[in-house]
Each structure stands twice: as structure tokens, then as C-alpha cells.
Amino acid sequence: MRTEHEAWASQLRKGVLELAVLGLLAGEPKYGSQLVDDLATHPELSISAGTVYPLLARLAKAGLVTSVWQESPVGPPRKYYTLTEPGRRTLNAMTQAFRAVSATVTTILEGQR
Amino acid sequence: MRTEHEAWASQLRKGVLELAVLGLLAGEPKYGSQLVDDLATHPELSISAGTVYPLLARLAKAGLVTSVWQESPVGPPRKYYTLTEPGRRTLNAMTQAFRAVSATVTTILEGQR
DNA sequence: CCCGATAGCTTGCATTGCAAGGTAGCTGGC
DNA sequence: GCCAGCTACCTTGCAATGCAAGCTATCGGG
Numbered sequence: 001m002r003t004e005h006e007a008w009a010s011q012l013r014k015g016v017l018e019l020a021v022l023g024l025l026a027g028e029p030k031y032g033s034q035l036v037d038d039l040a041t042h043p044e045l046s047i048s049a050g051t052v053y054p055l056l057a058r059l060a061k062a063g064l065v066t067s068v069w070q071e072s073p074v075g076p077p078r079k080y081y082t083l084t085e086p087g088r089r090t091l092n093a094m095t096q097a098f099r100a101v102s103a104t105v106t107t108i109l110e111g112q113r
Numbered sequence: 114m115r116t117e118h119e120a121w122a123s124q125l126r127k128g129v130l131e132l133a134v135l136g137l138l139a140g141e142p143k144y145g146s147q148l149v150d151d152l153a154t155h156p157e158l159s160i161s162a163g164t165v166y167p168l169l170a171r172l173a174k175a176g177l178v179t180s181v182w183q184e185s186p187v188g189p190p191r192k193y194y195t196l197t198e199p200g201r202r203t204l205n206a207m208t209q210a211f212r213a214v215s216a217t218v219t220t221i222l223e224g225q226r
Numbered sequence: 227c228c229c230g231a232t233a234g235c236t237t238g239c240a241t242t243g244c245a246a247g248g249t250a251g252c253t254g255g256c
Numbered sequence: 257g258c259c260a261g262c263t264a265c266c267t268t269g270c271a272a273t274g275c276a277a278g279c280t281a282t283c284g285g286g
Contacts, residue, residue, distance in 0.1 A: 009210055010243060011272070012128035016218055017243080018121065023221045033264055042217045044210070051243050053266055058242085075263045076251040095222055097122055097157070102215050104155045105129055108136045109208055123274060124241070130274080146233055164274050166235055171273090188232040189282040 013045060019098055020045055021055060022083065022091040025065060031078035032056060056081055064090050126158060132211055133158055134168060135196065135204040138178060144191035145169060169194055177203055 024030060024038055032052050040046045059065045064087035067079045083091065137143060137151055145165050153159045172178045177200035180192045196204070 007272085008128075008131065008207060011131070012210060012214055014241090014243060014272090015125035015128040016214060018124070020218055020221055023218070027224070031264080032266095042221070044214045044217050045221075048244060049265080050245065050247095050267085053264095054242080054244095057266085072252085072263085074252075076265075078264070094121060097125060098218065101125055101129060101157045104157050105133055105136070105211065108133055108155070108158075111140070120241080127242090127272090127274060144233075145235090161275060162234080163236085163276065163278095167273080170235085185233080185283085187283075189234075191233065 009044070013047065016098070017045070017047060017051070017055060018059070019091070019094045021052075021059070022064065022087060022094065025081055025083045026088065026091055029068075029080040029082040031070075031080050033078075059087070063087070122157070126160065129211070130158070130160060130164070130168060131172070132204070132207045134165075134172070135177065135200060135207065138194055138196045139201065139204055142181075142193040142195040144183075144193050146191075172200070176200070 020039065021035060024035060030038070032049065035052050035056075036047065036049055056065065056067075060067060060081070064084060065081045066084055067081050069077050070080050072078050133152065134148060137148060143151070145162065148165050148169075149160065149162055169178065169180075173180060173194070177197060178194045179197055180194045182190050183193050185191050
């Protein structure tokens with residue numbers, strides 16, 4: 001519990017990042033740095049490169065995403081990640097689970113007010 | 114990623130358990146087993162004793178809760194945990210953070226539909 | 227006196243966010 | 257040519273924490 005609730009925020013991200021990344025990939029294929037940039041626009045979920053790449057590797061290993069190398073017009077090649085069919089199913093399941101948890105927490109917080 | 118999304122659910126709990134426990138204690142002092150039972154009524158957040166006691170110990174160490182031993186009419190003594198003033202403030206901060214994250218995730222998920 | 231239920235706690239493990247650092251391709255200025 | 261700076265990918269080591277499993281201790285009933 002290093003710095004009160006900045007540390008806690010990181011724990012909160014932990015449970016949600018995988019869902020957020022799958023959600024972003026559901027729209028269109030993206031590459032690692034692009035995900036970092038996209039998430040940076042949502043301060044609550046912003047993460048560093050050192051978090052994204054291991055996460056993408058885990059998703060790929062689990063078969064939820066596949067990747068394709070593609071040349072960049074302006075820099076080093078990029079590895080685009082696409083949702084697979086199992087990935088899409090998992091995203092749906094996670095979405096439901098998230099909504100359920102979110103609703104439950106809201107209930108607990110309101111019930112004790 | 115042991116069993117697909119059962120394992121994920123545990124990661125999702127990770128970020129939210131502390132908030133849920135503080136939320137439950139905001140109503141009235143409770144003891145460990147009682148928290149386990151309370152949370153068991155919310156399947157999404159149900160946890161085991163081996164999770165609650167370390168968590169309570171961390172909260173106590175951080176000064177967010179205090180505990181008092183109290184005799185039980187029917188069994189071994191119970192350790193009742195009460196929210197401290199800093200605990201209450203932390204609960205409020207966490208509640209806001211949770212709402213922000215929840216809203217952001219919802220936005221991401223809807224944006225890609 | 228033992229047995230089940232209740233209550234608290236500990237140990238060891240696996241997962242995972244993150245800071246820091248490392249490699250390599252591309253571009254523009256010199 | 258060559259170097260500085262940017263982009264992009266990846267790895268290493270660490271810390272936090274949920275969880276199964278197991279231990280101790282109290283109480284009451286048979």
C-alpha cells in the first residue's frame with residue numbers, strides 16, 4: 001500500500017485491463033503502441049508499454065487474439081493484433097461478468113450509505 | 114490463465130474486494146466470517162476466509178480499520194472491525210475511482226459495438 | 227471426552243501491473 | 257556515410273494480492 005490509493009488504482013486496473021484491451025481490439029486491429037496511446041486518452045486506464053506487451057502475449061498464447069506483422073509507412077514494422085472468434089466470445093463473457101460485478105459493488109456501496 | 118474466465122473473474126475481484134469490504138464495514142462493525150458470509154450472498158464477489166483475513170490485516174496496518182475482540186454467545190470470540198475516519202475518506206476516494214473506471218470501461222465497450 | 231461448527235490466522239503459489247532497460251528499424255540534418 | 261531521435265517491440269525483476277489448504281482454539285451436545 002505504497003501511496004494510499006494511487007497504488008489501489010493499479011489494482012483496480014488489474015482486473016479490467018484485459019477487458020479494455022479486448023474491447024478496443026473488437027473495433028479494429030491495433031498494434032501495441034496504439035493501444036497505449038488509445039488508453040492514455042482515458043486517464044483511469046492509462047498503462048505503460050511494459051504492461052501492454054506481456055498482456056498481448058498472454059492473450060495470444062490463450063488464442064484470444066492473433067497477430068500479423070505489417071510494414072509502417074513511417075517507422076519500424078508494427079504487429080497488428082486481431083480478435084479471434086474465441087476472443088470475441090471471451091469478450092462477451094467478460095463484459096457480462098464486469099457488468100455483474102459493477103452492479104453488485106454499486107449495490108453494496110449504496111446499501112451502506 | 115488457468116481455466117479461461119473463471120481465473121479472470123478472480124483478477125476482476127482483485128481490484129474491487131478492498132472497496133467492497135470497506136463498503137460493508139461502513140454500515141456497521143463486522144467480523145471476518147461475517148464478511149465471508151455477506152459476500153457469499155453476492156456470487157460475483159464471494160471470497161474465502163484465506164482471502165479475507167490477510168485483507169483485513171492489511172487494512173488494519175494501513176489504519177483504515179480498527180478491531181476489537183468481543184465474546185460470542187455461541188462460539189469462539191470474534192474480532193470486530195470498524196472503519197476509521199481515514200478509512201471512511203479512503204472509501205470515498207475509492208468509490209469515486211471505481212465509478213470513473215466503470216464509466217470508462219463502459220464507454221470503451223459501447224464505442225466498439 | 228470427543229466431534230462438529232464457528233472463528234481466526236498462516237503458508238506457499240500463481241497471476242499480473244509496472245518501472246527500467248535493451249534491440250532494432252526508420253528519418254532527417256550534417 | 258553517419259549520428260541523434262523517434263517509434264515499436266520485447267524482457268527482466270519486483271511487489272501486490274487472491275486463493276487453496278491446512279492449523280489452532282473455543283464452544284456445546286452427545
